[in-house]
Amino acid sequence: MPEPLLDVADLTVDYLTDAADVRAVDRVSFTVGPGEFLGIVGESGCGKSTLLFGVAQLLSPPGEVTGGQVVFRGQDMVRLGREELRHIRWRDYSVVMQSAMNALNPMKSIGAQFKDTLEAHGSMSAGEIRQRSVEVLKLVGIDAAHLKSYPHQLSGGMRQRAMIAMALLYTPQLVIMDEPTSALDVVAQRSLMSKIKDLQRDLGFAIIFVTHDMSVVSRYSDRVLVMYAGQIAEAARTDAMFERPLHPYSRGLLNAFPSVRGPRRELVGIPGAPPDLARPPSGCRFAPRCSEVMPACLTRAPELFAVGDAEVRCLLYAEDVKKAV
Amino acid sequence: MTTDASASEISVSDGTSTVEVKRPPGRFLRVVLRNRKATAGAVILLVMVFVAAFPGLIAPYDPQATRFPPNLLPSSAHLLGTTQIGQDVLSQLIWSTRLTLVVTLVVSVIATFLSMIVGVTAAYAGGITDRVLTLVIDVFLILPVLPLLILLAAYLPPGVSSLIIVLCITSWAFQARQLRSQGLSIRNRDFLVAARVRGERPLYIILVEIVPTMTSLLAASFLGLAVYVVGFAASLQFLGLGNSGELMWGTMLYNAQQAAALEAGNPWWALAPGAAVALLGAGFALLNYAFDEIGNPALRPVKRRRRARASA
Amino acid sequence: MAEARDSNGSTVGSNEPLLRTVDLTRHFRLGGMLEAKQVLHAVDDFNFVIQEREIVALVGESGSGKSTVARLLARVYPPTRGEIYYRGRPLHRLRSRRALFWYRGEVAMVFQDPFSAFNPVHRISHGVMRNLILHRPELSRVERQHEAERVCESVGLGPQMLTRFPYEMSGGERQRIGFAQALAVRPKLILADEPVSMLDVSIRAGVLNMMAGLRDREGVSILYITHDIASARYVADRIIVMYAGHQVEAGPTETVLADPKHPYTQLLLSAVGDPREKVESISADTGEPPRVINPDEGCRFRWRCPRAIEQCAQVTPLLSPLGSVQVACHVAAAGSQDSSTPASTASITKS
Numbered sequence: 001m002p003e004p005l006l007d008v009a010d011l012t013v014d015y016l017t018d019a020a021d022v023r024a025v026d027r028v029s030f031t032v033g034p035g036e037f038l039g040i041v042g043e044s045g046c047g048k049s050t051l052l053f054g055v056a057q058l059l060s061p062p063g064e065v066t067g068g069q070v071v072f073r074g075q076d077m078v079r080l081g082r083e084e085l086r087h088i089r090w091r092d093y094s095v096v097m098q099s100a101m102n103a104l105n106p107m108k109s110i111g112a113q114f115k116d117t118l119e120a121h122g123s124m125s126a127g128e129i130r131q132r133s134v135e136v137l138k139l140v141g142i143d144a145a146h147l148k149s150y151p152h153q154l155s156g157g158m159r160q161r162a163m164i165a166m167a168l169l170y171t172p173q174l175v176i177m178d179e180p181t182s183a184l185d186v187v188a189q190r191s192l193m194s195k196i197k198d199l200q201r202d203l204g205f206a207i208i209f210v211t212h213d214m215s216v217v218s219r220y221s222d223r224v225l226v227m228y229a230g231q232i233a234e235a236a237r238t239d240a241m242f243e244r245p246l247h248p249y250s251r252g253l254l255n256a257f258p259s260v261r262g263p264r265r266e267l268v269g270i271p272g273a274p275p276d277l278a279r280p281p282s283g284c285r286f287a288p289r290c291s292e293v294m295p296a297c298l299t300r301a302p303e304l305f306a307v308g309d310a311e312v313r314c315l316l317y318a319e320d321v322k323k324a325v
Numbered sequence: 326m327t328t329d330a331s332a333s334e335i336s337v338s339d340g341t342s343t344v345e346v347k348r349p350p351g352r353f354l355r356v357v358l359r360n361r362k363a364t365a366g367a368v369i370l371l372v373m374v375f376v377a378a379f380p381g382l383i384a385p386y387d388p389q390a391t392r393f394p395p396n397l398l399p400s401s402a403h404l405l406g407t408t409q410i411g412q413d414v415l416s417q418l419i420w421s422t423r424l425t426l427v428v429t430l431v432v433s434v435i436a437t438f439l440s441m442i443v444g445v446t447a448a449y450a451g452g453i454t455d456r457v458l459t460l461v462i463d464v465f466l467i468l469p470v471l472p473l474l475i476l477l478a479a480y481l482p483p484g485v486s487s488l489i490i491v492l493c494i495t496s497w498a499f500q501a502r503q504l505r506s507q508g509l510s511i512r513n514r515d516f517l518v519a520a521r522v523r524g525e526r527p528l529y530i531i532l533v534e535i536v537p538t539m540t541s542l543l544a545a546s547f548l549g550l551a552v553y554v555v556g557f558a559a560s561l562q563f564l565g566l567g568n569s570g571e572l573m574w575g576t577m578l579y580n581a582q583q584a585a586a587l588e589a590g591n592p593w594w595a596l597a598p599g600a601a602v603a604l605l606g607a608g609f610a611l612l613n614y615a616f617d618e619i620g621n622p623a624l625r626p627v628k629r630r631r632r633a634r635a636s637a
Numbered sequence: 638m639a640e641a642r643d644s645n646g647s648t649v650g651s652n653e654p655l656l657r658t659v660d661l662t663r664h665f666r667l668g669g670m671l672e673a674k675q676v677l678h679a680v681d682d683f684n685f686v687i688q689e690r691e692i693v694a695l696v697g698e699s700g701s702g703k704s705t706v707a708r709l710l711a712r713v714y715p716p717t718r719g720e721i722y723y724r725g726r727p728l729h730r731l732r733s734r735r736a737l738f739w740y741r742g743e744v745a746m747v748f749q750d751p752f753s754a755f756n757p758v759h760r761i762s763h764g765v766m767r768n769l770i771l772h773r774p775e776l777s778r779v780e781r782q783h784e785a786e787r788v789c790e791s792v793g794l795g796p797q798m799l800t801r802f803p804y805e806m807s808g809g810e811r812q813r814i815g816f817a818q819a820l821a822v823r824p825k826l827i828l829a830d831e832p833v834s835m836l837d838v839s840i841r842a843g844v845l846n847m848m849a850g851l852r853d854r855e856g857v858s859i860l861y862i863t864h865d866i867a868s869a870r871y872v873a874d875r876i877i878v879m880y881a882g883h884q885v886e887a888g889p890t891e892t893v894l895a896d897p898k899h900p901y902t903q904l905l906l907s908a909v910g911d912p913r914e915k916v917e918s919i920s921a922d923t924g925e926p927p928r929v930i931n932p933d934e935g936c937r938f939r940w941r942c943p944r945a946i947e948q949c950a951q952v953t954p955l956l957s958p959l960g961s962v963q964v965a966c967h968v969a970a971a972g973s974q975d976s977s978t979p980a981s982t983a984s985i986t987k988s
Contacts, residue, residue: 043837043838043839044808044837155925156699157924157925184924185699185864185924186698186865186908186910187698187904187905187923188923188924188925189910189924190908190918190920190924191920213838213910215912217912218910218912218914219910239915242912242913253838256838256841257911257913258841258842258867258868258870258871259867259911259913260894260906260909261914264891267842267845268842269839269841269842269843269846270839271843273809514753515748515753515754516753516754516755516756516764518746518748519754519818521713522712522713522741522746523741523767523768523771524741524742524772534756537758538756538758
């Protein structure tokens, strides 16, 4: 088996605040292979964005990594200093944020921001900068004339594409994306996802894609992690997961999706709310909302159990197979 | 956040989890105690208030009494010396605290109130009203203060009332712009649209829905204004626009200057009130740091706790 | 159910709908006084009716004008042109404060963002109580308290929620309270502006089911404004699709979803994600926003439409009946034999 590009082991992220200490990410482990598309799915408060920030080394106080490793191409990024991180940032991995309007400088043209990025992480001549800028815009389907445009002059969809273009300036091996499509309407969303997938196929980079919208990852990702209350609830290959979700939470999420096509089913949600992570419950964190809860669930916190290719954090699978390592 | 058992039976409580937030009043106190600058400021102000409230307890003599030998240098009997007409400087200083503080607070309250009403009304009403009010604010901002004062000094009787009037006129406009900006930023928040849609009157919306959301900003405005007022009041009195008979630090400065205290060899008569003015101003300014922190969470201190790292 | 004119002078007979709009239009002027005149056509010629005890979904993407319609109906601002008739009474004739106030007690609004819909310094009971005090003055203090608790329960929340502050409640709870607030005035119509868009998917079902329950139990009509056509399916009796300020298609929900006639409706339906499906539909359409500034005559969808004909650039299509639905499309009107299967014909297959 080839060496994974990214190996996250027991990553733990805490927010140490005056009001409470909150463990937003609790011993999360996963790997990403070269060229793989990993989707991380979860609802508000599950810790997926914190996880992503923790992996990309973008956390700022009061959040900090308090345990685990993030090994990227053989180096533990958690232990790297700022200078060393700067060397690999953008060249080997880059980040696309949720809202382009928050990430792009409204006072500078797109071309100027590309230039800033290129200069910050490498050295190129002015001609090379221009050429590369045009190239990446072309990759995402934006006319090169827009190098002169300012962010507010572009539509939402185009801004997100510009963000992705910026992330690809140095053709990194890993692109981390935090809900890049959630601010877009559904047609623009589909178009952007399709473009992302095409780019991935052509350029071969791996993607970690964080989202609350399961339908986006169901069509495009190779593997999926479902997060709940700071932990991984289920990790599986995408087609297997959507065919037959193992964890009651994944099943509930899938059932909560209204469908436009096919017969009109009853719309069922998941009652209750996620636990307060400042005071996590003993036992399974999903138990209060679970339709298949057993008495043991209230006292015993399940580990991740291996079920074939997948891993599930649910006592329903405790007797089946030996525990995952 | 888990709901009570009784609620969960009837209710389908759902949604995102939230972290409990301490109620605002308690939070302010915690911030003041934790932030060293704010604590220092609070202490200074509390001392000042105490001195203003009970001057008789601290001052050694009657401040008006002129029975002492004039122009004495500091000694054990007169820690700050005496004035030209034989009054104890220290007693004067202590007794002046009351009026100085009262004037400062009265002006700050009136000016803050004015700037709030004008600023928020301008923001909420929009349109012509906004333009007119903004023009008014701008006019008051660019008023040349000194010429205006000289003009007013010719017509107004010297004394505390005139001082208050003049200070209010010249200081309310500063914060009005800022409060207007704040008002503009929340003007289209859904809860205000909701208030309009349910048919609330505009005055109600301004006073009950908008202003209460600005308490931190108003408090910070108030304190910032107080710093300005303290200094400016003293300056005006020093220039002779006050009534030298009234007991305030500014008038002490005026009297000291008239008597050429520095040259005459008793500098403390001038330095002491000056230092007091600076100290009071500093007290307000330091306390204001608490609001910086409340308003901007990024300034909050981060707990420096080293957790034992879980083994990889 | 036919009534004579009631004390407010309105009629709700079996023929008169609860609310009816005629050519409702709203334009916004952009730019300052010295710049070239730029007019944003947010809504143009919006004609629709809503009956009692009915949920109508108004579906559209950004720039479609759906939120503007809601605000026009809530009288947040007046229309540029056109009329609104509520229970037969024309709203533009309501001049007195009392009359306007009466309307506000009949039509209530629920907002999209549970985080900004409540004043953070007041308890949640504030909005409910103000609504009761303003619009149901006949109630005594004790009765008001009971009524507040009753509306809380009708949205599935315990009465102790009233004493909480907004930051102590979850998004879903806040949205429910938003409905409770609206119910406090005993409205006939609730304008719900994207009430579930900012909630997690697992929470939406509960709120949507609650809305359907309100129609059934409290007899309230709801105008459900959303960009999510899939959720509309589960809650709405009728659906209206908007694009660029115009209505493009309207009809019974299942009919429109099963057999969409307008190319935009087809595009929208094909783009909606469903995690249970394997098939990936593709389209060249990148979802660019519509042109609503100083638009000229003609269909506003024509630049993106794969079936546009010459007439589309010359004449603005009007909503007209086509079978059991209404469509604003020259091509659809011309040949209903052309109409597509539910899968998108606005798609092109990629090699």
